[in-house]
Amino acid sequence: MRFLPVFLDLQAGPVLLIGAGELARAKLRLLAAAGARIRWYTTDGNHDVSGLEPADAARIELAQGDPLAADLSGVIAILCAGAGDIGTAMSARAKAVGLPVNVMDDLSHSTFIFPAIVDRGDVVVAIGTGGASPVVARRVRERIEAVLPARVGDLASFIGRWRKLIHNRIPEFTLRRRFWERVVDGPIGALVLAGRKDEAEAALKDISDPTAFAGGLASGRAEGKVTLVGAGPGDPDLLTIRALRALQDADVIFYDELVSPEILDRARRDASRVPVGRRVGKPGIGQHAINKLMVEAARSGQRVVRLKGGDPFVFGRGGEEVEALREAGVAYSVVPGITAGLGAAAQFEVPLTFRHEALRITFLTAHKAKDAQTVDWSTLTDEKMTVVVYMGMTAAPSVRAGLLAAGRSPQTPVGVFARVTRPDVQAAVGTLDELPALVEQIDGGPAILIIGDVVAHSAPWRQPNLNHVITQLLEAAE
Numbered sequence: 001m002r003f004l005p006v007f008l009d010l011q012a013g014p015v016l017l018i019g020a021g022e023l024a025r026a027k028l029r030l031l032a033a034a035g036a037r038i039r040w041y042t043t044d045g046n047h048d049v050s051g052l053e054p055a056d057a058a059r060i061e062l063a064q065g066d067p068l069a070a071d072l073s074g075v076i077a078i079l080c081a082g083a084g085d086i087g088t089a090m091s092a093r094a095k096a097v098g099l100p101v102n103v104m105d106d107l108s109h110s111t112f113i114f115p116a117i118v119d120r121g122d123v124v125v126a127i128g129t130g131g132a133s134p135v136v137a138r139r140v141r142e143r144i145e146a147v148l149p150a151r152v153g154d155l156a157s158f159i160g161r162w163r164k165l166i167h168n169r170i171p172e173f174t175l176r177r178r179f180w181e182r183v184v185d186g187p188i189g190a191l192v193l194a195g196r197k198d199e200a201e202a203a204l205k206d207i208s209d210p211t212a213f214a215g216g217l218a219s220g221r222a223e224g225k226v227t228l229v230g231a232g233p234g235d236p237d238l239l240t241i242r243a244l245r246a247l248q249d250a251d252v253i254f255y256d257e258l259v260s261p262e263i264l265d266r267a268r269r270d271a272s273r274v275p276v277g278r279r280v281g282k283p284g285i286g287q288h289a290i291n292k293l294m295v296e297a298a299r300s301g302q303r304v305v306r307l308k309g310g311d312p313f314v315f316g317r318g319g320e321e322v323e324a325l326r327e328a329g330v331a332y333s334v335v336p337g338i339t340a341g342l343g344a345a346a347q348f349e350v351p352l353t354f355r356h357e358a359l360r361i362t363f364l365t366a367h368k369a370k371d372a373q374t375v376d377w378s379t380l381t382d383e384k385m386t387v388v389v390y391m392g393m394t395a396a397p398s399v400r401a402g403l404l405a406a407g408r409s410p411q412t413p414v415g416v417f418a419r420v421t422r423p424d425v426q427a428a429v430g431t432l433d434e435l436p437a438l439v440e441q442i443d444g445g446p447a448i449l450i451i452g453d454v455v456a457h458s459a460p461w462r463q464p465n466l467n468h469v470i471t472q473l474l475e476a477a478e
């Protein structure tokens, strides 16, 4: 990110505008409508401000003389629009005295740029593309315009009016934040958004115990809780809305190694992020230590998210964590995620069940499959059963041997699907007999194995030349 969005206080001083023609006039209109004081040096002698509201025009000072010799004291920013070569010289002057400067359509001489803006009163959304594409910014703005409630600005100003009073009544920061979240997300917020401000005011006045309303303890501290959140297989667009909300509300996030950085990016910016899973080549901190961390954080009043790849209750040790929280008397809830097997099935079009062909599914961990005693392979011989194997990469030879010994056909279709829903996804399809060789074709996990006739319906089986399929040993098998 080269340009950080910040908001300029237009009350702090005048903006110096240099330039002429429609470009300068467009910026004049923008600044004037935003309430700026403008000192305008025209470069073509035309100072026409017709078309502006009289109140806006009154804030424009028509400056004379050489703009390069302009007095910059008190000026908060310099803007050159349709100013020709003066823009370059003015940029050097601004930079020398540390003033933000924008030379229109000239990124190299600008230290700030104008975002596309969604303006809803006190709520202003700025959209930037680093100056690369105003058209993309405008398209994003249209989408935001479409989803943002019309009265969201009223909601912000409503809260602004009550802020000080509530600040005095709820001194503790976390609790106060929760108070406002309940107002915004609850019936009071809905009343403001519906234009029923008087009723909203009355409802807020009716709250006799703001601490209790915010879900606080009698001690005036916020009550903590833990949310186990399934992050899905990698693509952040596969997060559920509830997962996204939990991430946005979190004070602290304890996350596993399988959680992709793109998912962590969707969390509240000032939430602390603590990796607790195994790192490459290093063991994790252990389940007992993770439980302890969660309990301590929740007891200190924080909203804890325990973020796990896929679904917390599918080979995710979510069950153990919930038990530890229950024992500790900590409030918790669970948000499901898309498990890797379902992510692979959707991405590669493997229908896990199929009429007459696949009537059962088994989700199996091959974590300990190398020790043949730990898996009863005879339960997996039904030809009409799809077997989805987690943690099966290194155990692939044992999985193959176990299933073949139990009587599954060596020609049973199988797929190895690695890093599913991520940009570096890979797949290899073939037969059960070839399973270890297929795994060899994959550049590393995590990977899921799907075994069963349904794999023959998958996209890599049907279209072996697709880019995402790096391997197919079908031809060799035929």
Ligand SMILES: C[S@@+](CC[C@H](N)C(=O)[O-])C[C@H]1O[C@@H](n2cnc3c(N)ncnc32)[C@H](O)[C@@H]1O
Binding pocket: 233, 234, 258, 308, 309, 310, 311, 312, 313, 314, 315, 316, 338, 339, 340, 341, 344, 389, 390, 391, 392, 417, 418, 419, 420, 421, 422, 445, 446, 447, 448, 449
């Ligand atoms: C400890 S288990 C966690 C499973 C997770 N709770 C879930 O529901 O997907 C780890 C295994 O999940 C599978 N896995 C997780 N993410 C994956 C992905 N993006 N692509 C393929 N397999 C994945 C792999 O088999 C990996 O070894």
